[in-house]
Amino acid sequence: MLKKWRLWGSCLLLVALIMGAVVWTQSRPSRVQTTPATTNHVAQSPQHDSATTTLAEKPWTKLKHPLKLPILMYHSISTGNQLRVPLQQFDREMTYLKRHHYRTLTTDEAIRALTTNTVPQKKVVWITLDDAYRDNLKILPILRKNHQHVTINAITGFTTKRNHLSLAAMRRMRDTGRVDFDSHTTNHLDLTTLSAKQQRTELADSKNWLDTKFDQDTRLLCYPAGRNNATTRHLAKKTGYTLALTTREGVAQLSQGRYSLERLRIAPGMSLAAFASVVNVKNN
Ligand SMILES: [Zn+2]
Numbered sequence: 001m002l003k004k005w006r007l008w009g010s011c012l013l014l015v016a017l018i019m020g021a022v023v024w025t026q027s028r029p030s031r032v033q034t035t036p037a038t039t040n041h042v043a044q045s046p047q048h049d050s051a052t053t054t055l056a057e058k059p060w061t062k063l064k065h066p067l068k069l070p071i072l073m074y075h076s077i078s079t080g081n082q083l084r085v086p087l088q089q090f091d092r093e094m095t096y097l098k099r100h101h102y103r104t105l106t107t108d109e110a111i112r113a114l115t116t117n118t119v120p121q122k123k124v125v126w127i128t129l130d131d132a133y134r135d136n137l138k139i140l141p142i143l144r145k146n147h148q149h150v151t152i153n154a155i156t157g158f159t160t161k162r163n164h165l166s167l168a169a170m171r172r173m174r175d176t177g178r179v180d181f182d183s184h185t186t187n188h189l190d191l192t193t194l195s196a197k198q199q200r201t202e203l204a205d206s207k208n209w210l211d212t213k214f215d216q217d218t219r220l221l222c223y224p225a226g227r228n229n230a231t232t233r234h235l236a237k238k239t240g241y242t243l244a245l246t247t248r249e250g251v252a253q254l255s256q257g258r259y260s261l262e263r264l265r266i267a268p269g270m271s272l273a274a275f276a277s278v279v280n281v282k283n284n
Contacts (some may be wrong), residue, residue, distance in 0.1 A: 038235065060118035067117050068281045069110065069252045070278040071126045071245065076133040080231050085268050091142050093266065093275050098127060098146040102279065107151045107180040107220050114254050114261075125279050128245065130184055130222060131155060132165045136173075143178040153184035153222035153245070156209040166205075167213060174214060182220035183207055183241070187211060191232045199232055204239045219243065221259075233259040251281050 076084040097104065102123040105113060106261050110126040111179070113119055127135055132154035143150065152173070156165040165173070173179040183206040203221065212220040219242040223232065226247030236244045236259050243258050250262030264278050 007236060013206070014255050042203065058120060060112075060116075060120050063117050063119060063283055065284060066253055066255060066284055067113055067119065069105075069114060070279050070281045071110075071128060071261065071263040072253045072279070073245075073247065073265045074127070074129040075131055076135055077129075077138055078133075078135045079268070082267060085266055087138050089140060089268065089270070092272060093141050094139075094148055094227055096272060096275060097279065098148065100276075104148040104150065106149050107182055110151075111219060114243065114252065115258075116121040117254075119283060122283070124283075126151065128222065130152060131188070132158070132170065132181070132184070134163050134169070136165060139168060140173060140176060140178065144176065149178050149180070151180045151182055151220065153220070154181050154210070155184045155186070155188045155224075156206040158188070171214075180220075181210060181214060182222065183210055184222045185224055188224040190225065190227045192227045192229045196231050196235065200235050200239065203232075203235055203241070207239055207241070220245070223247075226232055233257070 074085055074090070076089050077090050078084045079086050100123065101121075102125045103121050105120075105124055105126045109120065113124060127148070129139075129150055130153045134136040134153050136152060139150070142148070152165075152170075152171065155164070159167050159170070170181055174181060183203070185202040186206045186209070187202060189198075189202060190204065194202065207218045207221075210216065217240070219240070221241040221244040223238050223244060223246055226245075228236075228244070228246065233244065241259075243261060245261050245263055247265070248260075248262045249265060250256075252261040252263065256262055266278070267274065270278075
């Protein structure tokens, strides 16, 4: 009889432990900015797609050779000039990445990949959109449909301008778990024409704004028009950024310098074959 009760007791204890673990997992915070060492879990709020979580929990592979990361550069998603990519083209390109099993990295994942020379899977790409134009809202259904992720580099002093994303719109995008917002400075000035003090203000104010509004540690800086000098790079590090992006054409590698990473411009009218060859970067 005593043996039977002990068995029942053990079973109840086991059930309680499992339920406790489930409750603990679900009650974790929705957004955790993590250091490279701890990004093996990417925290998700309940509405986030579970696909990202599952993939993120797999161990990352250490590469033999330095990572070559294609960082795609988009701006406005519309038509009219060489900086605007039509929505249909963006859709086609995202569908291509999905069909060919590319993983679209978050900012944290990209930083982790570059700084630790590891990858979560063979094919990786980092999609960035500069300036945070209001038309970027149109890409959300595409990102949702394909379970993809982008990083938008926001000009934090422009969020009340008509053609740019408002803070509310940015939050709406961020809350889907499909978009990160990082810094494209406060006023989009040519940093190389500014004094060190002015540069520091452009870099630090933008970071503080993003840190506060999104409760994050903003670690990515994108130079306006790619313009930077030695002072800019020094200040980027000093004000707390981990990486910075230029507009120089090329596949990103850490050997370029953490604050001088190259990107690949996606031009309007680019054929899908050309796009495919741009993202086709082999790592081992
Ligand atoms: Zn820009």
